[in-house]
Amino acid sequence: MNIEKLVDNKNLKLTTARRAILEIFNNSSKPLCYDDIKNSLSMDKATFYRNITKFEEEGIVNSFESNDKKRYYEIQNNPHAHFICTKCSAIECIPEKMDFKIPNHKIDNIIIKGICSNCLNK
């Protein structure tokens, strides 16, 4: 998906900083936290956090806290679940279809916590 399409109909201007943030997440196959990308960003952390919050408000990005206590972000298209291992903190994307529905609720993100197969076999 191209960046322009992501902000289409959204209530925000596509500034240089915002484009840079969205490029990174758009090109990533997995959720990323600020630490993961801070060295690739040429903006202040305040700018990153202000903008990622705005993206969340507009429904462009969703986030979750992982086992390492850091907040991970991801473009909110192609919804899928995430498995977080509470032993080794691994994050796995679970692409399988989720037949999970809750009446009158809009589901954006599913986080499953538990023990991954690696840790189970130790």
Add this chain to the structure above:
Amino acid sequence: MNIEKLVDNKNLKLTTARRAILEIFNNSSKPLCYDDIKNSLSMDKATFYRNITKFEEEGIVNSFESNDKKRYYEIQNNPHAHFICTKCSAIECIPEKMDFKIPNHKIDNIIIKGICSNCLNK
């Protein structure tokens, strides 16, 4: 479930502080964060956090971060999903059976993020 049973076979002593923490969670029908219970506790916050971490390590308690950025804890029996509204931060327990399985993974907790029915109707 009684407190003794919760710590059965676990690697920890049932001190007064630990019993007080477990009593509160055991008697609650919903997840609670430190703020929710700090006035009911007669121990230092360090003691609370050290012990709740231990409970998590032993698999007695699980936790998740809610939309208010606080960590919520719950006794890990009777597994069920939680719905967190990213607009109003409401936490709903979803008691319905989860047919969600991931091969070779142990699932302890499912967190579903999205918009609750109240916020959808506004």
Add this chain to the structure above:
DNA sequence: CTCTATGCAAAAACTTTGCAGGGAT
């Protein structure tokens, strides 16, 4: 005795806010 638990204070980790300057329309 030895080992673990606790309280207190300080620190750490991550995120947010205030404010002044800049850019775009």
Add this chain to the structure above:
DNA sequence: ATCCCTGCAAAGTTTTTGCATAGAG
């Protein structure tokens, strides 16, 4: 001119750690 965006520094929030004391077996 107005409005929003940005950088910098400082503050905020929640959780963790160091250390000395207390308590249990």
